[in-house]
Amino acid sequence: MIIQSARHPLGSWKAVLRRAQQQQQFLLRTMATATTTTITNTSIPPPPPPSSKPKSGWVKSKKVKFHVIKSTVPGKPIRTAFAVYPRGHSARAINPEALKTFHAQQIKRLDKTGARTALFSKANPDAAKPGDVLQVTTNRGGEPFAGVCLSIRRAGVDTAILLRNQLTKIGVEMWYKVYSPTVTGIEIIWRRPKRARRARLTYMRKPKHDMGNVDHLVEAWRRTRNVFTSGKGAKAGQHLGRPGKHAKGKRGR
Amino acid sequence: MAPRLPARWATALTSTSSTTAAASQTLITPRQTLLLPRTAKRGVKYGWNTAPPRGKPTRFNQVTAGLPAPTTGPAAALARKAQSTPLRSGVLATKKGVSAMFTQKGRRIPCTILQMDQCEVVAVKTRAKNGYWAVQLGCGNKTAANTTAPLLGYYESTGLPPKQHLSEFRVRDQNGLLPVGIQMHPDWFKVGQFVDARSNSRGMGFAGGMKRHGFAGQEASHGNSKNHRTIGTTGPSQGGGSRVHPGKKMPGRMGNERVTIQNLRVLKVDNEMGIVVVNGHVAGPKGCVVKIADAIKKPPPVETFLDKAKRLLLERNKGHENRLRLAQQRHEHLKELRKEGRIAEAL
Numbered sequence: 001m002i003i004q005s006a007r008h009p010l011g012s013w014k015a016v017l018r019r020a021q022q023q024q025q026f027l028l029r030t031m032a033t034a035t036t037t038t039i040t041n042t043s044i045p046p047p048p049p050p051s052s053k054p055k056s057g058w059v060k061s062k063k064v065k066f067h068v069i070k071s072t073v074p075g076k077p078i079r080t081a082f083a084v085y086p087r088g089h090s091a092r093a094i095n096p097e098a099l100k101t102f103h104a105q106q107i108k109r110l111d112k113t114g115a116r117t118a119l120f121s122k123a124n125p126d127a128a129k130p131g132d133v134l135q136v137t138t139n140r141g142g143e144p145f146a147g148v149c150l151s152i153r154r155a156g157v158d159t160a161i162l163l164r165n166q167l168t169k170i171g172v173e174m175w176y177k178v179y180s181p182t183v184t185g186i187e188i189i190w191r192r193p194k195r196a197r198r199a200r201l202t203y204m205r206k207p208k209h210d211m212g213n214v215d216h217l218v219e220a221w222r223r224t225r226n227v228f229t230s231g232k233g234a235k236a237g238q239h240l241g242r243p244g245k246h247a248k249g250k251r252g253r
Numbered sequence: 254m255a256p257r258l259p260a261r262w263a264t265a266l267t268s269t270s271s272t273t274a275a276a277s278q279t280l281i282t283p284r285q286t287l288l289l290p291r292t293a294k295r296g297v298k299y300g301w302n303t304a305p306p307r308g309k310p311t312r313f314n315q316v317t318a319g320l321p322a323p324t325t326g327p328a329a330a331l332a333r334k335a336q337s338t339p340l341r342s343g344v345l346a347t348k349k350g351v352s353a354m355f356t357q358k359g360r361r362i363p364c365t366i367l368q369m370d371q372c373e374v375v376a377v378k379t380r381a382k383n384g385y386w387a388v389q390l391g392c393g394n395k396t397a398a399n400t401t402a403p404l405l406g407y408y409e410s411t412g413l414p415p416k417q418h419l420s421e422f423r424v425r426d427q428n429g430l431l432p433v434g435i436q437m438h439p440d441w442f443k444v445g446q447f448v449d450a451r452s453n454s455r456g457m458g459f460a461g462g463m464k465r466h467g468f469a470g471q472e473a474s475h476g477n478s479k480n481h482r483t484i485g486t487t488g489p490s491q492g493g494g495s496r497v498h499p500g501k502k503m504p505g506r507m508g509n510e511r512v513t514i515q516n517l518r519v520l521k522v523d524n525e526m527g528i529v530v531v532n533g534h535v536a537g538p539k540g541c542v543v544k545i546a547d548a549i550k551k552p553p554p555v556e557t558f559l560d561k562a563k564r565l566l567l568e569r570n571k572g573h574e575n576r577l578r579l580a581q582q583r584h585e586h587l588k589e590l591r592k593e594g595r596i597a598e599a600l
Binding site: 064066067068069077078080081082083084085086087088089090091092094095098099101102103106110139155156157158177179180181182 | 347349350352353354355357358359361366368369370371373393394397398400402405406408409412413414415436525526527528530580583584587591596597599600
């Protein structure tokens with residue numbers, strides 16, 4: 001065919017077209033391509049001009065790093081690589097201990113003076129400990145409840161104490177949430193002379209170890225308070241609203 | 254009858270029309286070649302019909318056939334579930350622990366603290382492409398070394414780092430979809446609204462019938478011998494067909510199954526800490542992933558709040574379209590390089 005066209009270079013434009021068609025067929029024709037495809041080509045808008053190939057600098061960015069997967073094939077060190085984008089704002093990175101922060105927030109709101117925290121703080125040598133007799137005053141009315149502290153359940157703002165007393169010869173145990181707004185005051189009535197060597201004094205429920213009624217301790221404590229303080233302070237005992245004079249002050253009295 | 258094929262020379266002309274546009278325009282219109290008669294396509298002899306056009310003539314039972322809308326099939330299923338599908342996407346969070354809050358009056362409210370960490374929209378599922386409307390969210394962070402190559406390519410195309418968890422939230426329609434690449438924050442929820450929390454419960458391992466299903470067990474004495482916690486008989490006798498009925502409760506693996514706790518009230522949201530505090534308890538151990546979404550059995554938050562939340566979300570993620578477009582372009586380019594084995598050039 002080439003020879004033919006060489007013989008008649010412009011003999012027939014049909015021949016030229018035929019050649020072009022054949023060449024295209026060699027390039028494009030597959031089992032699935034019909035020759036009619038060209039008809040539709042006319043309706044399809046021409047493809048956009050090939051955009052200038054972006055340089056590698058365009059792909060690279062200071063923020064975007066590449067994760068390279070290495071290959072064991074000799075002479076081809078890299079199997080493939082992917083762009084890995086930097087991570088965004090992470091609340092966990094800023095606040096890894098969200099629960100602690102939540103506790104701190106709530107305690108700040110409920111215990112403005114810090115008295116409740118100090119009363120049960122492990123760092124405070126004068127803090128209340130299991131085995132001490134405590135008295136809890138609530139705003140629900142009724143008498144304040146006094147009893148020996150069997151355990152302190154430390155859970156941030158949900159911290160609670162378990163008090164045990166005997167009322168009318170019946171053992172009574174009460175849980176109090178230390179930071180509850182209903183608890184208006186916690187006083188140390190009596191300190192155990194020797195510190196308990198257990199954190200939870202469940203054995204004190206047994207008759208052999210039961211303290212029984214603690215009313216005599218409460219009475220004694222009230223009397224000493226009446227001696228040293230007169231007037232207003234003697235009324236209902238020290239409440240948790242007073243800053244800075246929590247455990248220490250009480251002990252002195 | 255199929256349309257007549259154009260002559261070869263006409264085909265050749267049209268195929269080279271892009272190079273010789275000026276010349277071809279004189280000869281060829283976009284529809285047909287001038288030198289050939291137009292191929293007839295309509296007419297009674299070609300099967301032209303006077304009946305009204307039908308949407309999909311090959312399908313039967315269509316609405317156009319004058320029949321009622323089908324009650325089965327994908328469209329009917331979506332319509333049926335629309336009422337119980339939330340209007341908008343939920344979020345992914347991690348359970349941090351359980352605590353309590355106190356009201357002004359001193360009432361104690363037990364609550365669960367959930368932290369949202371890098372909760373970002375990875376993809377959207379559409380009715381046209383996927384058959385349903387949904388938002389795919391990812392949370393947490395995963396190193397690229399721990400991510401498979403296919404997923405690395407997936408994240409590359411979204412412009413997001415690899416995510417620790419991926420999860421989908423079905424939404425009612427396209428109004429519930431969110432743009433890809435934006436990060437969600439706790440104030441997506443309104444304090445006081447109700448949410449559903451889905452998570453996997455704590456796995457208990459192989460448990461007996463008493464623990465797993467609450468069976469009563471057997472007595473300690475009265476001649477009982479070594480059968481105190483066994484489940485007893487598993488099926489009826491001869492008259493009842495002596496066999497074990499399907500679904501009989503027996504010992505087996507307990508827990509580590511998805512549990513939905515419905516209608517939990519949102520007590521607190523804190524963007525700075527990234528926490529959502531919900532009333533009550535959520536299944537699963539500390540650190541488990543929790544899907545929080547608007548409650549399906551309560552009315553959704555008011556329209557004004559929904560609009561505000563979405564507006565805030567878009568304001569905080571300014572330029573997300575650009576970032577996504579750039580990421581997609583970069584991904585296309587890198588994909589090409591990977592295919593050709595020239596990826597080393599990009600490094």
